[in-house]
Amino acid sequence: MADLTALLDDLRAESAELDGLVAGLDRAGLATPTPAAGWTIAHQLSHLAWTDRWSLLAVRDAEGFRAAVEREFTSGAEPIEAGAAEGVGEEPAALLGRWRAGRAELTSALREAEAAGLRLPWFGPPMKPATMATARLMETWAHGQDVADALAVEREPTGRLRQVAHLGVRTMGFAFALHGLPVPPPQLPVRVELTAPTGELWAWGPEDAADRVSGPALDFCLLVTQRRHRDDLALRAEGATASAWLPIAQAFAGLPGGGRLPGETG
Known part of the structure; x- marks a missing residue:
């Protein structure tokens, strides 16, 4: 960090x-x-x-x-x-x-x-x-x-998204606990690989993890801040833990919000 x-x-x-x-x-x-x-x-x-x-x-x-x-x-x-x-x-x-x-x-x-x-x-x-x-x-x-x-403005994604993504990864256990689900072990059991706006790879977790999440960093940040529905994002989950995590992921404290419906920004 x-x-x-x-x-x-x-x-x-x-x-x-x-x-x-x-x-x-x-x-x-x-x-x-x-x-x-x-x-x-x-x-x-x-x-x-x-x-x-x-x-x-x-x-x-x-x-x-x-x-x-x-x-x-x-x-x-x-x-x-x-x-x-x-x-x-x-x-x-x-x-x-x-x-x-x-x-x-x-x-x-x-x-x-x-x-x-x-x-x-x-x-x-x-x-x-x-x-x-x-x-x-x-x-x-x-x-x-x-x-x-x-305002119907499309923002240009920047390298600052790395910090948002990092928080989204770090709060995985919190998201499970918030929903009353078994919390994964403290050592991150999921490999997260995100494509940065510059095209470089941002990664968290062990390279040999069976559970994996991959896709554009922007999409991951939109997901963990609940600004877009997962169906509208190019994120891929492999494994039971990764698949259970993405629908409930949130990078913010407090109760989960209503999120967004598929196809809407509001």
Whole structure:
């Protein structure tokens, strides 16, 4: 995996690409529906800002983060939906300014956390600053895909997808556990071979594994972020574990979403 500096560079670049899609939108543009049911572009950006806010709390006040999770996620409320709704109707300059300021502050905080050797609490297991940066990159790319789909923009895939794919591979056991299925052994029992946008091969797992997943890196990233249905992707699975994994794969924390139906981006 890349070091924290490289990851933060990728995160900045991914954020800048999304920023370029939304910077000129007025309130009507921000109200454009996206493929996520009930979410407009404003919801998507507000969600990213909300998650950055939670990330900052985790970095700077671990106990405060745990207390907030206990308070807000066990009361029957819907904090994720509420966080996304904060941006609805907000002036474009205010929403974009909030998102930009939060992501810049998080970048600095993650550097400080890395220097201090901290492990950060999260909604799943504690993580290193580099892992949190990878998660933020994945979410920015995934929600950016929703925005691009809403605006009918086809994005050019980049080498930053390697970080998204890596997280998708690393969360295989989590996906099985989330669905109440037997979790594969800790040593990755699946060989994953993905074709990068440049044509090179990205690979994880033992070369001699009987279970294998292969295909374009873009397709794998769309699958593990649940932005496309597997039937619409050129991914191949060989073996029982690989075949069981792909339909439930997810690179994000929390309960599985509804995903996409075959043939739809929404």
